[in-house]
Amino acid sequence: MLRAILSILGGYLTMFVLVFVTFTIAYTILGTDGSFKPGSFEPSGTWIAVSFVLGFLAAIVGGLVCATIARTPRPPRVLAVLVIVLGLVISIPTLTAPSDPAAMERPDDVGNFEAMQSARQPAWVSLVNPFLGALGVTLGAGLRRRQPD
Numbered sequence: 001m002l003r004a005i006l007s008i009l010g011g012y013l014t015m016f017v018l019v020f021v022t023f024t025i026a027y028t029i030l031g032t033d034g035s036f037k038p039g040s041f042e043p044s045g046t047w048i049a050v051s052f053v054l055g056f057l058a059a060i061v062g063g064l065v066c067a068t069i070a071r072t073p074r075p076p077r078v079l080a081v082l083v084i085v086l087g088l089v090i091s092i093p094t095l096t097a098p099s100d101p102a103a104m105e106r107p108d109d110v111g112n113f114e115a116m117q118s119a120r121q122p123a124w125v126s127l128v129n130p131f132l133g134a135l136g137v138t139l140g141a142g143l144r145r146r147q148p149d
Helices: 004-036 045-070 074-095 113-117 123-146
Strands: none
Touching: 004 045, 004 074, 004 113, 004 123, 045 074, 045 123, 074 123
16 A cells, blocks of 8 residues: 555656656746737746647656556556646636736746746646647656556
């Protein structure tokens, strides 16, 4: 039981760290203008595409880590469900936020932390991400099953 809990925590922590690090690098590379639509905190199409790819890859690695620690198929399934549930809970503020165009105006240069706090991701992105993450976890766990011990 302890191994299962640690595998889920390890997989989730791996995903969290990878997302934080890779998104920070992506924001540094893309800059403010590449990450947001002009004059707003609405993510650009480029940022959305990059975030889907990086999030999916992080989920694959998280699923692989979880499956490697667990050595049984159930914990990665629990992690996949956890990714969906937490992702949908986290999306509630995005789905219920009022649309205020004045709040969307942004300066020309925005630091990484201000960008994370002020970004206004579209509702559909908030709904797709948890399911994409769960798919990544499942695929990553499947990679572990194909490897010899």
